[in-house]
Amino acid sequence: MPQSNKDSIGDPAHFVGLVGCGGMGLRHLYGLQALQEVAGQLPDGGQGVAVVAVCDPNRDNAEFIADNAEKLLGLRPDIYATQAEMLAAHPEINEIDITTGSASHHHLVVEALEAGRHVLVEKPLAATVRGCNLTLAAARKSGKTLAVAENVRRDPLNRLVKALLQDGAIGRPYLVVDYIATGGDSILLTPWRHQKETGGILLDVGVHSADLMRYYLGDITTVSGVTRLLEKTRYPSPDKAVVSEFFYKRWLPDLPDKVEATAEDLLSGHFQYASGAVGQWTIMQAAHSDKRNMRLIYGSKGVLELPPDRSGGPIVLRRDDLANPLKDQGLLDYAPSYRLDPLTVALFGESRPVNYQLSFEEIDRRLVAIELADFFEAVAAGKNPEVDGAEGRKAVAMVYAFFEAGVLGRSVTLAEVEQDQGMPYQQELNVLLGLD
Numbered sequence: 157m158p159q160s161n162k163d164s165i166g167d168p169a170h171f172v173g174l175v176g177c178g179g180m181g182l183r184h185l186y187g188l189q190a191l192q193e194v195a196g197q198l199p200d201g202g203q204g205v206a207v208v209a210v211c212d213p214n215r216d217n218a219e220f221i222a223d224n225a226e227k228l229l230g231l232r233p234d235i236y237a238t239q240a241e242m243l244a245a246h247p248e249i250n251e252i253d254i255t256t257g258s259a260s261h262h263h264l265v266v267e268a269l270e271a272g273r274h275v276l277v278e279k280p281l282a283a284t285v286r287g288c289n290l291t292l293a294a295a296r297k298s299g300k301t302l303a304v305a306e307n308v309r310r311d312p313l314n315r316l317v318k319a320l321l322q323d324g325a326i327g328r329p330y331l332v333v334d335y336i337a338t339g340g341d342s343i344l345l346t347p348w349r350h351q352k353e354t355g356g357i358l359l360d361v362g363v364h365s366a367d368l369m370r371y372y373l374g375d376i377t378t379v380s381g382v383t384r385l386l387e388k389t390r391y392p393s394p395d396k397a398v399v400s401e402f403f404y405k406r407w408l409p410d411l412p413d414k415v416e417a418t419a420e421d422l423l424s425g426h427f428q429y430a431s432g433a434v435g436q437w438t439i440m441q442a443a444h445s446d447k448r449n450m451r452l453i454y455g456s457k458g459v460l461e462l463p464p465d466r467s468g469g470p471i472v473l474r475r476d477d478l479a480n481p482l483k484d485q486g487l488l489d490y491a492p493s494y495r496l497d498p499l500t501v502a503l504f505g506e507s508r509p510v511n512y513q514l515s516f517e518e519i520d521r522r523l524v525a526i527e528l529a530d531f532f533e534a535v536a537a538g539k540n541p542e543v544d545g546a547e548g549r550k551a552v553a554m555v556y557a558f559f560e561a562g563v564l565g566r567s568v569t570l571a572e573v574e575q576d577q578g579m580p581y582q583q584e585l586n587v588l589l590g591l592d
């Protein structure tokens with residue numbers, strides 16, 4: 157048993173155990189460092205947080221994250237192979253932060269909640285809707301907080317888009333177009349993202365867009381679409397095209413020469429909002445010789461053209477009554493309700509930014525800081541986190557609705573997907589995950 161550090165860290169409000177010591181585990185450490193940096197600027201002085209233990213069956217990864225925790229946060233956490241061992245050795249841990257690959261989420265979330273801990277879990281909440289439902293039931297039973305680490309909506313520019321829509325900048329929203337093309341036959345960061353039982357690349361990438369499309373315009377009711385597996389063999393990317401390469405560089409040399417993909421890489425179809433607006437969504441993760449991000453929201457008075465996620469802008473507003481498109485301070489006239497919270501202001505340095513210039517690493521650590529702080533505040537105040545289990549499940553259900561619609565050959569309602577009623581595509585995954 158390693159020497160415990162728990163007596164040497166003073167009196168923080170939050171004792172955290174980190175589960176999963178890969179790329180996202182590292183990114184959460186950077187997020188915590190960003191939180192520490194601005195704590196003094198916050199009205200309440202920020203919440204004291206100590207990562208006292210980490211666990212990962214891969215000992216090298218656990219050592220790497222413990223080293224980085226010491227370097228970035230000033231305290232070396234104890235190391236364990238499993239969450240169960242870590243929880244048993246650290247009764248003072250009140251919050252668990254899960255950053256493992258998606259296939260393990262449901263099991264780890266349920267185990268931590270049943271052990272009486274509050275849980276923040278990386279998106280997606282689970283690899284299938286049934287997995288999500290198990291976590292929601294465990295959260296209800298334990299009375300503990302369950303939050304999903306969905307960082308993209310926390311971007312100040314997404315807060316601005318939401319205000320523009322709410323304040324009527326484009327009139328009544330008619331149509332959302334969300335289109336991503338990238339990937340070719342490259343491995344996206346890790347081999348597991350191409351294995352079906354993890355939900356694969358479409359769930360991994362898609363939950364961000366699904367969450368945002370709901371965040372912007374509310375609940376989605378029906379979906380029709382198809383999915384395909386196009387690139388069955390994938391290879392390490394010949395260039396450094398992935399924006400988050402900085403966080404993964406330690407593992408890139410370990411990538412195999414090739415990966416046999418079982419997970420689909422194209423999703424395309426339509427959906428309908430409860431408001432009556434409609435959406436058109438394509439994720440093409442097998443696009444050769446192309447890299448494209450397009451997100452447009454059309455309304456009765458104009459259109460918003462949105463930048464790629466986590467890029468800093470610009471947002472462009474075109475309206476029938478404007479001679480020229482707006483993309484700078486002028487946007488603020490159409491978003492009078494736009495105000496950021498004190499933490500986001502401290503991290504981004506402005507209360508109403510319309511764009512910003514930061515590297516991906518800097519953007520990422522700020523957005524992760526915001527989602528972590530939201531979780532800690534929710535636990536401390538006994539209130540709901542912004543993205544709770546129910547919200548996390550909606551994003552997972554939205555992605556699977558396209559798979560299910562494709563297999564069933566008809567449109568599906570989000571309600572039937574969320575309730576896990578006779579969904580044939582996920583049945584195979586549930587068997588692979590031991591959830592049948």
Ligand SMILES: NC(=O)c1ccc[n+]([C@@H]2O[C@H](COP(=O)([O-])OP(=O)(O)OC[C@H]3O[C@@H](n4cnc5c(N)ncnc54)[C@H](O)[C@@H]3O)[C@@H](O)[C@H]2O)c1
Nearest residue numbers: 176177178179180211212213214217255256257258278279
């Ligand atoms: N929000 C974002 O922008 C974003 C970006 C990347 C990844 N993610 C999410 O973060 C999660 C992790 O992705 P990643 O890229 O860091 O993967 P990764 O493969 O780099 O890291 C996962 C780590 O978890 C460990 N692990 C596996 N099973 C475990 C278990 N039972 N207990 C403890 N550790 C275990 C692995 O050994 C590995 O070290 C995924 O859910 C992914 O979707 C989110």
